Amino acid sequence: MRLHVNQIEIEVEDTGEATRPAVLLIMGLGMQLIGWPDGFWQGLHAAGFRVIRMDNRDAGLSTSFDAAGVPNLLWAGMKHKFGWQQKPAYTLQDMAQDALGVLSALQVTRAHVVGVSMGGMIAQRVALTAPDKVVSLTSIMSSSGAEGLPAADPEVLKKMFGKPSQPGLSGALEHSLGLLQAIASPAFAQDAQAVRERVMAAMQRSYRPAGVARQTLAVMSDTARADLLKQLRVPTLVVHGKADPLVPYACGEDTARRISGARLLGIEGMGHDLPPAVVARLLEALVPFFNEHP
Numbered sequence: 006m007r008l009h010v011n012q013i014e015i016e017v018e019d020t021g022e023a024t025r026p027a028v029l030l031i032m033g034l035g036m037q038l039i040g041w042p043d044g045f046w047q048g049l050h051a052a053g054f055r056v057i058r059m060d061n062r063d064a065g066l067s068t069s070f071d072a073a074g075v076p077n078l079l080w081a082g083m084k085h086k087f088g089w090q091q092k093p094a095y096t097l098q099d100m101a102q103d104a105l106g107v108l109s110a111l112q113v114t115r116a117h118v119v120g121v122s123m124g125g126m127i128a129q130r131v132a133l134t135a136p137d138k139v140v141s142l143t144s145i146m147s148s149s150g151a152e153g154l155p156a157a158d159p160e161v162l163k164k165m166f167g168k169p170s171q172p173g174l175s176g177a178l179e180h181s182l183g184l185l186q187a188i189a190s191p192a193f194a195q196d197a198q199a200v201r202e203r204v205m206a207a208m209q210r211s212y213r214p215a216g217v218a219r220q221t222l223a224v225m226s227d228t229a230r231a232d233l234l235k236q237l238r239v240p241t242l243v244v245h246g247k248a249d250p251l252v253p254y255a256c257g258e259d260t261a262r263r264i265s266g267a268r269l270l271g272i273e274g275m276g277h278d279l280p281p282a283v284v285a286r287l288l289e290a291l292v293p294f295f296n297e298h299p
Contacts, residue, residue, distance in 0.1 A: 010106025011099070016066035017107055020046070021055030026299060027113045028054045031104055033122030034224070035217035037065035037207055042279050048288045054295065059107050061100055063216035070094045075215045076222045078166060091226040094219045101130035108138060117295050119143040122252065122277065123224055126150065130230065132239045141240040141298045143291060146249055146277055148256035149263050151231035158250040161187050174208055185278065188251045192274020193282040234263040240298045241267035244287065246275025
């Protein structure tokens with residue numbers, strides 16, 4: 006369903022009775038609500054939770070910001086390196102307000118908030134903005150955005166921001182599959198055909214490479230978040246793969262150190278994806294964690 010929140014339209018899937026404890030799932034860079042593995046959100050639903058998934062702005066079926074143009078990420082990277090001010094089309098704080106708007110529109114007063122990668126950064130912003138609405142925070146393979154943290158593997162970045170070698174959706178599909186292979190969990194193999202089918206389904210639903218660039222600039226521009234995390238008193242679980250080539254494990258360690266009382270779950274052999282074996286580990290950790298904080 007489409008909700009009008011924060012002066013834009015946000016696509017939402019809401020599963021479970023309103024009487025259940027709510028879990029809001031926030032996806033990462035350029036990803037859509039269908040990017041959450043079925044085993045994960047259905048597992049949460051089976052455990053007794055109301056599961057709310059959303060397309061972030063500029064992704065999936067939510068409002069596009071194409072009128073803002075496509076940022077020059079090379080130039081933006083130079084500005085970021087020297088600490089110069091950026092001018093993104095929107096900020097992670099705007100995206101956090103979108104998430105809070107979804108909760109309000111659904112009349113959810115409090116929720117467990119879970120974010121993966123960029124979604125973890127947005128979830129951190131949600132908790133900072135409205136801690137009274139956040140029962141718990143779970144930040145998965147994400148970062149505080151602090152200066153001095155290890156950077157992504159250069160080869161992964163090259164694949165991430167490179168252009169497809171062929172035109173059209175077929176070229177975009179092969180490019181995306183190459184990136185997913187580069188960031189995949191080395192210890193947890195996935196069925197290649199199933200991954201291909203999921204990527205194709207996502208592209209058929211929505212394909213917005215310009216939105217990825219605008220979201221990237223929003224991430225790069227959010228430089229103040231790290232110092233604010235020490236203010237949080239929300240129960241927090243940080244989950245991070247120890248073999249993550251895109252957002253290195255040190256980023257998860259840093260996030261957990263900055264948030265008072267945060268727990269850190271490091272998973273050996275996990276990269277920057279959610280294969281079935283990792284989903285099982287997440288459910289084993291999250292369901293008791295949520296139940297500890299009703």
